Amino acid sequence: METAGPRDKDNAQDGAPGPSAFQTFARRRGAARGLAFLLLLALAAYFAPLLANNEPLFIRYEGVARFTAFRGLFPLNRLLKRDAVSLRLVEDPDWLLNQRTRPDPKVSSVLLPPVPFSPLQQRLDDVNTPPSWRTGHYFGCDDSGRDVLSRVLHGAKVSLLVGLLAVGLSGLLGVAVGAAAGYAGGWLDLLIVSRLIEVMACFPTFFLILAAVAVMDPKYLNIWTITVVIAATSWTGMARYARAEFMRMKGADFVAAAKALGASPLRLALRHILPNAMTPLLVNATFDVAGAVLMEAAISFLGVGVQPPDPSWGNILSLVTRYWDEWWLGLFPGAAIFLTVLSYNLVGEGVRDALDPRAEE
Amino acid sequence: MAFLPGLEAEAPEDGGTFTRALPADAVTLNPVIANDMVSYLVYKWIYDPLVDVDQDMNPVGVLAESWENSPDNTTTTFHLRKGVTWHDGKPFTADDVLFTYEACMDPAVDAINKRPSFEAVAKVERMNDFTVKVTWKEPYAPGLMAWNLHIMPRHVYAYAKGRSQDFNKGSADVPPVGTGPFRFAEWKRGERIVLKANPRYFGGRPHLDTMVFKIIPQSQTQLAAYQTGQLDLTAISTEQWRQLKADQALLKGATVFEYYGRQFMYLAWNMDGSNPFFRDRRVRQAMTYATNRQGIVDKVLDGHGITCSGPFYPGSWESNPAIKPYPYDPARAAALLDAAGWKDRKGDGVREKDGKPLAFECLVPAEVDQFSRFLEIFQQDLRRIGVAMAIRKVEWSVFLDRTQRHQFQAYLSGWSLGDDPDPYGLLHSSQAKLLPDGMGTGQNDVSYMSPEVDRLIETEQRTFDRAARQRAFWRIHELVAQDQPHTYLFMGSQIVAVRSKFQNVRVSRAGYGLFTWYPSVKEWWVPKGLR
Numbered sequence: 001m002e003t004a005g006p007r008d009k010d011n012a013q014d015g016a017p018g019p020s021a022f023q024t025f026a027r028r029r030g031a032a033r034g035l036a037f038l039l040l041l042a043l044a045a046y047f048a049p050l051l052a053n054n055e056p057l058f059i060r061y062e063g064v065a066r067f068t069a070f071r072g073l074f075p076l077n078r079l080l081k082r083d084a085v086s087l088r089l090v091e092d093p094d095w096l097l098n099q100r101t102r103p104d105p106k107v108s109s110v111l112l113p114p115v116p117f118s119p120l121q122q123r124l125d126d127v128n129t130p131p132s133w134r135t136g137h138y139f140g141c142d143d144s145g146r147d148v149l150s151r152v153l154h155g156a157k158v159s160l161l162v163g164l165l166a167v168g169l170s171g172l173l174g175v176a177v178g179a180a181a182g183y184a185g186g187w188l189d190l191l192i193v194s195r196l197i198e199v200m201a202c203f204p205t206f207f208l209i210l211a212a213v214a215v216m217d218p219k220y221l222n223i224w225t226i227t228v229v230i231a232a233t234s235w236t237g238m239a240r241y242a243r244a245e246f247m248r249m250k251g252a253d254f255v256a257a258a259k260a261l262g263a264s265p266l267r268l269a270l271r272h273i274l275p276n277a278m279t280p281l282l283v284n285a286t287f288d289v290a291g292a293v294l295m296e297a298a299i300s301f302l303g304v305g306v307q308p309p310d311p312s313w314g315n316i317l318s319l320v321t322r323y324w325d326e327w328w329l330g331l332f333p334g335a336a337i338f339l340t341v342l343s344y345n346l347v348g349e350g351v352r353d354a355l356d357p358r359a360e361e
Numbered sequence: 362m363a364f365l366p367g368l369e370a371e372a373p374e375d376g377g378t379f380t381r382a383l384p385a386d387a388v389t390l391n392p393v394i395a396n397d398m399v400s401y402l403v404y405k406w407i408y409d410p411l412v413d414v415d416q417d418m419n420p421v422g423v424l425a426e427s428w429e430n431s432p433d434n435t436t437t438t439f440h441l442r443k444g445v446t447w448h449d450g451k452p453f454t455a456d457d458v459l460f461t462y463e464a465c466m467d468p469a470v471d472a473i474n475k476r477p478s479f480e481a482v483a484k485v486e487r488m489n490d491f492t493v494k495v496t497w498k499e500p501y502a503p504g505l506m507a508w509n510l511h512i513m514p515r516h517v518y519a520y521a522k523g524r525s526q527d528f529n530k531g532s533a534d535v536p537p538v539g540t541g542p543f544r545f546a547e548w549k550r551g552e553r554i555v556l557k558a559n560p561r562y563f564g565g566r567p568h569l570d571t572m573v574f575k576i577i578p579q580s581q582t583q584l585a586a587y588q589t590g591q592l593d594l595t596a597i598s599t600e601q602w603r604q605l606k607a608d609q610a611l612l613k614g615a616t617v618f619e620y621y622g623r624q625f626m627y628l629a630w631n632m633d634g635s636n637p638f639f640r641d642r643r644v645r646q647a648m649t650y651a652t653n654r655q656g657i658v659d660k661v662l663d664g665h666g667i668t669c670s671g672p673f674y675p676g677s678w679e680s681n682p683a684i685k686p687y688p689y690d691p692a693r694a695a696a697l698l699d700a701a702g703w704k705d706r707k708g709d710g711v712r713e714k715d716g717k718p719l720a721f722e723c724l725v726p727a728e729v730d731q732f733s734r735f736l737e738i739f740q741q742d743l744r745r746i747g748v749a750m751a752i753r754k755v756e757w758s759v760f761l762d763r764t765q766r767h768q769f770q771a772y773l774s775g776w777s778l779g780d781d782p783d784p785y786g787l788l789h790s791s792q793a794k795l796l797p798d799g800m801g802t803g804q805n806d807v808s809y810m811s812p813e814v815d816r817l818i819e820t821e822q823r824t825f826d827r828a829a830r831q832r833a834f835w836r837i838h839e840l841v842a843q844d845q846p847h848t849y850l851f852m853g854s855q856i857v858a859v860r861s862k863f864q865n866v867r868v869s870r871a872g873y874g875l876f877t878w879y880p881s882v883k884e885w886w887v888p889k890g891l892r
Contacts (some may be wrong), residue, residue, distance in 0.1 A: 026528065081708075081709060082709065087708070087710050090710045090745065091745050091746075092742055092745065093741070093745075121741070122738050122741050123740070124653070124656045124657070124659070124660035124661065125660060126659055127660045128603070143660070143661070143732060143734065144737060144738060145660070148435075191715070219753060235749055274836060303730075307754070308733070308734075308737065309737045309740075322730075323600055323604075324581075324604075325607075351703050
């Protein structure tokens with residue numbers, strides 16, 4: 001027998017059923033649009049190998065039908081070896097692009113992705129070309145002749161993964177520390193955990209990250225380590241929220257009731273307090289994602305994050321510092337960062353309004 | 362680069378100011394202890410060396426009126442110019458030459474980068490007030506250029522034995538006193554250095570009245586300062602050049618000079634046997650054929666560069682005109698790797714031999730953006746012939762440490778050519794030895810061992826006849842082109858814009874630019890009406 005917490009909708013005190021959380025969220029146009037943009041972006045990031053690639057979606061090569069580009073989708077890319085078409089493209093990345101001018105008799109039909117360039121493919125003839133419909137480089141090319149649209153699409157994966165994983169990780173860490181402090185209280189909280197949180201929070205996160213990245217061997221600078229570094233330096237906000245919620249709720253009636261029924265402290269924390277403390281944590285997490293996306297872009301912009309040739313919005317953007325009149329190197333990745341951060345913030349506001357009864361208009 | 366013929370025919374007029382930028386403040390104006398380029402750009406005009414190079418890299422006497430070698434080439438006698446006075450009016454004599462040399466050799470003086478060039482010197486003697494005799498340990502042709510040493514006055518800088526600290530910091534409090542075409546006038550730290558014409562210069566006063574060096578670290582700021590009229594000269598990067606070409610008005614009234622600086626980039630392949638790849642000459646040749654060097658010059662540098670075929674300045678007397686850079690030829694590269702036994706047997710796009718993949722790591726200093734960028738292009742080039750090259754960016758200090766210890770498989774870096782074309786440090790096998798502590802003794806960090814090249818270098822160093830020396834260099838060039846101990850990439854252009862009002866501005870044909878030769882700025886002048 002469980003005791004329901006106050007978040008239980010059936011226990012709503014004023015009797016009249018208000019709008020559901022989802023309805024509140026959906027009614028905010030900004031939040032809905034932000035969410036739609038993020039979902040679209042997530043799809044684009046996942047399907048980037050099908051959207052922007054020099055490998056064909058479909059090809060009939062030496063009489064065999066192949067779907068080469070699909071092999072680049074996760075998890076197939078981890079399982080399958082490169083096929084013959086893919087290997088040919090390593091030798092000659094422009095092989096299929098030249099089909100029209102120099103047809104290969106072994107290829108009977110071919111369907112290329114809408115952006116027929118891979119994010120790493122350098123075409124010296126296209127160095128620094130501006131956006132143009134004619135060349136097929138809709139977002140132009142960078143200083144090594146790589147297609148910017150392809151790089152922005154593939155870079156979305158980095159931004160989304162780093163944003164979500166970093167916040168997931170910092171959330172876990174922050175909630176664990178905050179919950180322990182809030183639930184246990186006493187000297188453990190006052191003398192150790194709260195001080196630790198305060199000390200950590202005093203460091204300017206950005207410089208802490210730069211310092212951490214600077215001492216790291218560049219060999220290990222990839223999105224996973226950057227995620228860990230961002231998470232390890234930004235968990236204090238979560239910890240404070242969790243601590244406050246746990247302190248507030250550990251004396252509540254439903255907790256006392258559960259305790260009376262013999263629930264262990266761990267069960268009390270996880271099963272009874274945590275679900276009821278989720279609201280502020282969730283709202284905070286959504287805003288944190290926006291912060292993490294921005295942080296990744298910033299450190300990659302400074303050249304210590306994701307290392308070229310791997311694309312990330314930050315490292316594409318950084319090129320504009322060298323080529324100040326090549327606006328496409330700044331506009332497109334910049335717009336992508338702006339829209340993503342804005343969307344997360346809108347979604348965050350939506351979640352807050354929908355879930356937090358204190359924030360109702 | 363064209364001058365109006367009418368103006369050039371006019372007689373030079375005295376007067377006018379030339380203002381240029383420096384990327385950093387000078388460290389010191391004491392030429393013996395200075396070891397940075399910026400300081401050199403300033404002190405070069407305050408002090409004179411015994412010999413310098415001219416526009417074409419030929420030795421030219423400055424404070425030495427002439428010199429001759431003994432028949433066995435073991436001594437060189439310098440005849441000093443008479444009647445030269447220091448900026449304070451005292452006469453210049455052989456004592457000053459000896460003083461400067463002795464200061465260089467005093468272990469307590471911070472002249473670490475000057476001392477190695479005098480290693481071949483046994484002794485320096487004062488024969489009389491205007492004659493100095495140098496005795497060499499053995500005949501050494503590159504030795505003459507060690508005397509591109511800027512001479513300091515004994516009566517100003519002399520220090521008591523064991524009081525070298527007085528000399529090390531001397532010039533900080535004592536205004537520099539030299540014999541050069543310009544006199545020191547003002548140094549506002551971090552802001553500017555001002556030099557004034559020396560009216561008593563032995564070769565006649567320079568035409569310009571004043572030279573101002575403004576410290577402007579950012580190249581973009583430098584360009585902007587030029588455009589607003591605060592500077593008379595600006596360096597232009599290839600990227601900036603692309604943008605300027607689009608807007609010709611920005612370059613109105615400027616004469617643009619373009620030359621290949623004396624630095625080339627190269628890829629080094631470690632042949633000490635620590636990896637299974639690069640001992641095989643065919644593999645190294647394949648690397649060169651597979652890297653699209655001309656493509657980078659044409660497309661990334663917009664044609665502002667030249668591909669190299671060896672460690673010599675293209676077009677100079679020591680460079681063999683018959684040796685052409687390898688063309689970009691992936692098919693030939695693939696054939697060479699096939700012949701060397703590296704084949705893709707697994708079908709994963711990477712060649713193997715004896716079960717080992719043709720995959721290696723290339724070090725690159727992280728500080729130079731451009732290096733990694735070019736390396737990324739080569740990475741793709743090599744992938745096309747089934748070679749997996751991983752790029753490893755490391756900090757400069759780590760880079761130096763690992764290359765000096767020969768702990769690398771490949772690296773990309775730059776090389777500056779010296780005043781003498783002798784490639785001893787880069788190519789002689791003695792320079793590949795490791796000391797007991799693991800540090801390399803020289804710059805031959807790829808462990809290139811060619812008995813014939815060794816012999817040719819030893820011959821060339823003892824040969825004073827230019828034609829004979831040239832034969833040795835040409836043969837070295839040929840052997841290096843075959844052996845490809847390095848893949849010589851290219852030299853980038855230096856682009857410099859100077860206001861057109863300055864007359865008689867000339868650029869070195871050997872890559873020394875507008876300033877680092879003699880007499881250079883001393884000959885510039887401005888017509889009165891344009892000042």
